[in-house]
Amino acid sequence: MKFADIGLSDELLRAVTEAGYDEPTPIQAGAIPSVLMMRDMIGIAQTGTGKTASFVLPMIDILAHGRARARMPRSLILEPTRELAAQVAENFEKYGKYHKLSMALLIGGVQMGDQVKALEKGVDVLIATPGRLMDLFERGKILLTGCNLLVIDEADRMLDMGFIPDIENICTKLPANRQTLLFSATMPPPIKKLADKFLSNPKTIEVARPASRNENIEQFLVKTSERSKRDTLRSLIETEKVGTAIIFCNRKTTVRELAKSLQRAGYQAGEIQGDMDQSSRTAELDRFKNGTINILVASDVAARGLDVKGVSHVFNFDAPWHPDDYVHRIGRTGRAGAQGRAFTLVTPSDGEAVDNIQKLTGYTIPVHETGMAKAEAAHSDAPEEERAPRRAARSDRGGRGRGAAKPVRETVAEATPAKAKKTDDRQKSAAPARRNDQDGPDDGWNGPMPSFLSVGFGS
Template sequence: MKFADIGLSDELLRAIDESGYNEATPIQAGVIPSVLMMRDIIGIAQTGTGKTASFVLPMIDILAHGRARALMPRSLILAPTRELAAQVAENFEKYGKYHKLSMALLIGGVQMGDQVKALEKGVDVLIATPGRLMDLFERGKILLTGCNLLVIDEADRMLDMGFIPDIENICTKLPATRQTLLFSATMPAPIKRLADKFLSNPKTIEVARPASRNENIEQFLVKTSERGKRDTLRSLIEAEDIKTAIIFCNRKTTVRELAKSLQRYGYKAGEIQGDMDQSSRTAELDRFKAGTINILVASDVAARGLDVKGVSHVFNFDAPWHPDDYVHRIGRTGRAGAQGRAFTLVTPSDDEAIDNIQKLTGYKIPVHGGGAPAVDVAQPDRDEAEAEPRRGRSARGGRGKAAAKAEKAPARPAPVAEARPAKPREDRKPRNDRKPAPRHDDLDGPDDGWNGPMPGFLSVGFDT
């Protein structure tokens, strides 16, 4: 379906056309007309199918009529992460450039001052993460009584991050009569209960089975070992025709260490993880989008909603703990009809996680290389070996390179050494019980079989 047939305004169609789009995706064709009719919506679709534009576009036309008041936003969009919130804001700027709509972005990691000033002027669209929104609300810097349109984006991610109680609290502070749109790639039971509680007669629009396979993404498992992961990853990077790639890790410390390791090997790699402040995360993401770096090592903070054009590959350095996260991670590639490839490095300890992923997606992921490990992982990574002393393994107590080589080398007969009689431990006496060495220049005399000279001090008696 073409956007011109959906019922959007001429100004909005002009902005869409200038962005290079004219055909609506299935989720957009299903959602936009219902939003314009003021229906509550439950939208279920895979990541990368255009969910963000499906609510941004009709909101722009709905909010084109009306006036913003100080501290009272007219609409509210809740997003689980700063990156996703910032991306929604970019969509409003891109598609709303011919509408005079004001917008504010409330996210953590930045100063509140500018955010409060924007709210005091009045905003048509407020895009926020739940934590920062509740913080400002409790300080009395914002009122939600004038908000007539609520969007909850990536609701299942909200559940994973523990935001559902905050969302329930926020919903109680909004007008009872409002339009609510809830979007998610999956629909677990807690999200269904949230929808039943706060949505009024919603229309459910599902364009793909939750967590179903994206046909545009080739998926592979790569068998390796814990010590050989970095070698395996570098071999894959060299073997694949990578334009831009995102590498996901489960831990923030792994993100830092892997990014530094790739940089040492000459790759243009950057990192995004939760311990970085917002300005650093934004700067790193801008470098990735501009092509200054072409490999981004990230935690799951970048797994949802991050939209970077031309991501050709996704690597799961760690198999995700939650199967839903796998769907969102690999969804960073194969977007908007493009082709992508996703590789997951697996060790024997990941068997259960992989089974859960395959049960969720209903797809048995093939093993790269026809069932055998794709690369030789016998040798430990150089960075791992260099890190051994830092991990508390000394040459005396740990297993170093020499020990490893000794195990691999064929056994050689040890040279036969001349045996020395070992003195039994119980025969060893304390030093103060030992007799002093005899002096041959002392007086002669027998002493219990001693036929050498008699020491003079032995003739001195001791009182007992």
Template sequence: MKFADLGLSDELLRAIIEAGYDTPTPIQAGAIPSVLMMRDMIGIAQTGTGKTASFVLPMIDILAHGRTRALMPRSLILEPTRELAAQVAENFEKYGKYHKLSMALLIGGVQMGDQVKALEKGVDVLIATPGRLMDLFERGKILLTGCNLLVIDEADRMLDMGFIPDIEHICTKLPANRQTLLFSATMPPPIKKLADKFLSNPKTIEVARPASRNENIEQFVVKTSERGKRDTLRALIEEEDVGTAIIFCNRKTTVRELAKSLQRYRYRAGEIHGDMDQSSRIAELDRFKNGDINILVASDVAARGLDVKGVSHVFNFDAPWHPDDYVHRIGRTGRAGAQGRAFTLVTPSDDEALDNIQKLTGYNIPVHGGTAKASPVADETEAPREPKSGRRGANRNKGRDDAPEAPRARAKAPPKPPKAAPRPPRDDESDDGWNGPLPDFLSVGFGS
């Protein structure tokens, strides 16, 4: 089957061919005719299978007829993250270049004034994150009564981020007689309930079992220790001769620290996480897409829907807390038929998380048999780093895997009693460490 067989307009087919595509993916072949027939639809497919184009392409032809009105968008696409919203906007620009359609992007982290000005002129397509849309709606800057087409993209991610109540509220403000499209990689019960409530006799298109294994991605587990994780990661990067890779961490603080550690070892690494403002996140993604950096250390803000061509490897520095996130993380590689490799670093405390991942995917991930091994202490002959001043900083750096500088010779000090191992932080605790002054009583040794 070709795109020309799906009933799309000549102008749209011309843009598709110029973009380098000829044959639709299974989700596109199944979804596009149904969307053009104005049916409600549920699309379930693995990440990286072309879900975005399966609704962008028919929407362009549907919206080619009609006129816009101020503050009343004709269609609405809801995305869980700013990056996904920006990516959908890029798709509309690429495929809609021969159609005179107006578009507005409502996302947080940027000035609201320019977004309001775009709405006042009237738009055919409004792409928004739920938070910013609700904000503008409550300020009376937007009306949804003229919106006849709603797309809820990455619905399972919306659930994880707590957006379902907002989506339900938004749906009540839209016309009852509308077309609704829901796309998701998985279909947990709350999403099924949402679909039953707001979709009318939808057609369900499922091109792969939810969370099933992507045959284009070779998956491996790498056993290591908490202290030796960074050594293991660097050994894997060298062993695999990585071209372009995304490294996922569970915490934003881990993202920052790991990116700085890789940079100290002369890797071209960048970072992206939720604490960065939107302009910084876009700039970092552009550097990654343009090849200025080839390793992107990221939190799960980058795990859904981001389509960067040529990502050869994904590394899970931390085993994800939610098994669904594993599917989306490794889906950043092996896209559009390409081959990819995914490695997950696991410590003894990750046994339960690994079991949940394997139960969800129905696949026993093999243990990597390469040469990468965890080492308890870093090789202190590796890349130099600037020493930190102060007794606390020196003690904290000693033995860390990102502090390879050899220790200076010192006069022998009286022996001190052994210290108890520090209690690891809980998930809800900060892992930044104590940076305040050292209390006087801690500097007094026993028997002195």
């Protein structure tokens, strides 16, 4: 089947051809005719199968006729993250270049002024994250009564980030007689309930079993230990001859530290995580896309839907806490029919997480024997007298490498009472800082750490 066979306009076919596409993917071939017939639809497909174009293309043709009014968008696309919203906007610009459609992007982390000005001019397509949309709605800057087409993209990610109540609220402010499209890689019960409530007799298009294995991605487990993870990762990067790779971590602090470690080792590495402001995240992503850097260390803020051509490898530096996240992480490679390789570094404490992943995907991930913690073995085989100075050097927080120091307890015992008290105070003040490094997952919460979490036991 060709794009010309599924009812798209000549102008749109011209833009698609210039973008280098000729044949639709299965989700596109199934979804586009239904959307053009104005039906409600549920699209379930693995990440990397072209879900974005399956609603962007027919929307352009549907909206080609009509006129936008001030503060009343004609269509609305809800995205869970700023990066995904910006990516959908890029798709509209690419495929809609022969149509005179106006578009506005409502995302957090940027000034509201330009967004409000765009809304006042009237827009055909509004692409928004739920938080910023509700903010502007409550300020009276936007009306949703003229929105006749709603797209809920990455619905399962919306669930993970706690946006479902916001989406339900938004749906109640839209016209009852509208077309609604829901796209998701997985279909957990809360998403099914949402679809039953707000979609009318939808057509379901499922091109792969939810969370099933992508045959284009070779998956491996690499056994290691916590202290040898970085050495194991660097060994894999070298032996795999990585061209372009994304490395996923569970915590924002781990992202920062690992990116700096790779840069010190001579790699062209960057980072993207939730504590960065939007301009920095966009700039780092652009550096990765244009090849200025070839390794991107990321939290799960980058796991869903981001489409970067040519990502040959994905490394899970941390095994994901939620098995669904594994599917989306490795989906950054092996996209659009290309081949990819995914490696997950596992420690003895990751057994349950790996079991949950294999249970979800129905696939037993093989162990990558040749990459198994060579650095760890080399470290454990080193003579005890070679390892001892390194431990002593690590304990000397203030020495900065100026020779081996005595253990802290011995130093305190031999010092004068005043010096011993000062040293003890430094140790006490350092302890909370180490605990605060263990921040939570990058799921959108950047608030302060609750005070009760800093209380230890047996102290």
